[in-house]
Amino acid sequence: MRAAYCELDKWRFDPRYTQGTCPICGWAPEGAPKAPRWLAIANRVDWELLGLFLLADALIVFGLVVAHAAGLLPAR
Numbered sequence: 001m002r003a004a005y006c007e008l009d010k011w012r013f014d015p016r017y018t019q020g021t022c023p024i025c026g027w028a029p030e031g032a033p034k035a036p037r038w039l040a041i042a043n044r045v046d047w048e049l050l051g052l053f054l055l056a057d058a059l060i061v062f063g064l065v066v067a068h069a070a071g072l073l074p075a076r
């Protein structure tokens with residue numbers, strides 16, 4: 001089900017982009033999705049934790065680069 005029709009307002013809308021409700025009166029069609037599929041997946045990811053791990057990875061890489069340039073790593 002893509003589009004929903006609000007009889008009260010005579011208004012056709014896509015519940016995926018209106019949090020699953022009619023944007024005028026707030027009527028919620030039965031079984032309407034609250035978000036598009038990509039947004040539902042993106043909302044499930046913890047972006048702050050992911051960013052923290054990526055930052056930690058980047059800092060380790062930069063640290064290795066600096067240590068290599070400063071000659072702190074054991075020579076092969």
Ligand SMILES: [Zn+2]
Nearest residue numbers: 006009022025
């Ligand atoms: Zn309505």
